Amino acid sequence: MPAAFNTKSDLGPVLIACCLAMLAVGDNSTAIMAGLPEMKASLQLGPAEVEWVVNAYLLTAAIFIIVGGGAADRLGARRSSIAGIVLFALASLIIALAPAGFVVVGARALQGLGAAFAVAGTLAALTEAAPDSRRAEAIGAWTGFLMLGFSIGPLVGGAVTHYAGWRFIFWLNVAAMVPAALMLLRHPGAQGGRTISMDWMGLGILAVFMVTLISGLQALAHIRVHPQAAMVPLALAVIAFGGLIWTETRRRQPLVDFGLFSNRSFAIAAGLLFLVMFDIMTLLLYYNLFAQSAGGPGMSAVAAGLSLLPLSVALFAFARAAPSIGMRIGVRRMLTGGSLLLALGCAIIWSSFQIEARFALLMPGLFVAGAGIALTYASAPRLGLATLPQSQAGKGSGLLNSCSFLGGTVGVTFGGIVFALTGFPGVLVLVGVSALASAVLCFRLHVD
Numbered sequence: 001m002p003a004a005f006n007t008k009s010d011l012g013p014v015l016i017a018c019c020l021a022m023l024a025v026g027d028n029s030t031a032i033m034a035g036l037p038e039m040k041a042s043l044q045l046g047p048a049e050v051e052w053v054v055n056a057y058l059l060t061a062a063i064f065i066i067v068g069g070g071a072a073d074r075l076g077a078r079r080s081s082i083a084g085i086v087l088f089a090l091a092s093l094i095i096a097l098a099p100a101g102f103v104v105v106g107a108r109a110l111q112g113l114g115a116a117f118a119v120a121g122t123l124a125a126l127t128e129a130a131p132d133s134r135r136a137e138a139i140g141a142w143t144g145f146l147m148l149g150f151s152i153g154p155l156v157g158g159a160v161t162h163y164a165g166w167r168f169i170f171w172l173n174v175a176a177m178v179p180a181a182l183m184l185l186r187h188p189g190a191q192g193g194r195t196i197s198m199d200w201m202g203l204g205i206l207a208v209f210m211v212t213l214i215s216g217l218q219a220l221a222h223i224r225v226h227p228q229a230a231m232v233p234l235a236l237a238v239i240a241f242g243g244l245i246w247t248e249t250r251r252r253q254p255l256v257d258f259g260l261f262s263n264r265s266f267a268i269a270a271g272l273l274f275l276v277m278f279d280i281m282t283l284l285l286y287y288n289l290f291a292q293s294a295g296g297p298g299m300s301a302v303a304a305g306l307s308l309l310p311l312s313v314a315l316f317a318f319a320r321a322a323p324s325i326g327m328r329i330g331v332r333r334m335l336t337g338g339s340l341l342l343a344l345g346c347a348i349i350w351s352s353f354q355i356e357a358r359f360a361l362l363m364p365g366l367f368v369a370g371a372g373i374a375l376t377y378a379s380a381p382r383l384g385l386a387t388l389p390q391s392q393a394g395k396g397s398g399l400l401n402s403c404s405f406l407g408g409t410v411g412v413t414f415g416g417i418v419f420a421l422t423g424f425p426g427v428l429v430l431v432g433v434s435a436l437a438s439a440v441l442c443f444r445l446h447v448d
Helices: 011-043 047-075 077-097 101-129 132-164 167-186 200-222 227-248 258-262 264-291 301-307 309-329 331-352 358-386 390-422 424-442
Strands: none
Touching: 011 047, 011 077, 011 101, 011 132, 011 167, 011 264, 011 301, 047 077, 047 101, 047 200, 047 264, 047 390, 077 101, 077 167, 101 132, 101 390, 132 167, 132 301, 132 309, 132 358, 200 227, 200 390, 258 264, 258 390, 264 301, 264 331, 264 358, 264 390, 264 424, 301 309, 301 358, 309 331, 309 358, 331 358, 331 424, 358 390, 390 424
């Protein structure tokens, strides 16, 4: 067998490349939050543009993450990964050089497309490259580096923004992605062997549904003045969702397989991932905007990043500990406890802003919230995929990731409305209510 196609002999470099790429994707998801206040000032972004800087990435990833899994089958997992990594690096370069806000928004959408292919492709590449005896270890490393990037992002973003400016956050993405792509190019693996028809109609309707939904939700902030600006896109979203169900339930190979949601564990896992990404993106974005504002604590970017260190530590530590905790106390108890911990953390953080010695409560509150987020985020995907047959694992993973990204963009949008009306305390209430909704979902699980 030629070396280029010996997928089991080059696990080392493939593992390094995939983990490096996931470290960059995870860091990018949260590091930008610390840099947004400075980006807002330097590019003169309005509130809606700030939301779209975040939402363009999440929304595009939500739409295309399912396509990314199919691309790994058609093109080959490593080739699909390379395409996603290169797109991500190119988009990061454009953002680092962007002269205006609309360029940043467009490039963030391109970043989301790259992330969709990179996330799905690298996971498939590791599954392909690892022998059976090391597959769980390899996937665990992949998940660990994604969570590591996610957890260190606020600190890295704050420090980089403070000392080098917000643009350098995206130069770091380029520095991480280029060697990852080069390593995979040296070990391209086998070409894709499966021919799968692309459901272009399903993709188009899915995109219309998600874009009109977010546009309509954003317009709710001005519904008293311009009611049609919210009602028209929301009505289109409802129509598009109905059309999506109608078309996808009649296709032999649908892009969105609604039949998977008839599985109770899968449906609950999708709901939990939607809500937990709703929580983490809303909490991080509006905490940073509040912490660095004149009306808030007035922290610098690096101080805001450092203040989130308890949350970062909890995210990484409890994500790693989640499997063993689940084995000891049961998955349902752990997920319920994680949701309640997040709600408790929000209550503690809210209380910290009511006293003078705010950091005495803020730090424990952020740690508790991070623990709750990590337990849910690390466990829900395994819960959702555990009861699916192997033939449906790829499609199920894509749907779970899509629900997660959509939850993030809905959270950012709702959070923007609440933040404008009530400030950061109102955002904490919103996240707390979402966490309690997650706990209610967990009670419906039929697992121990």
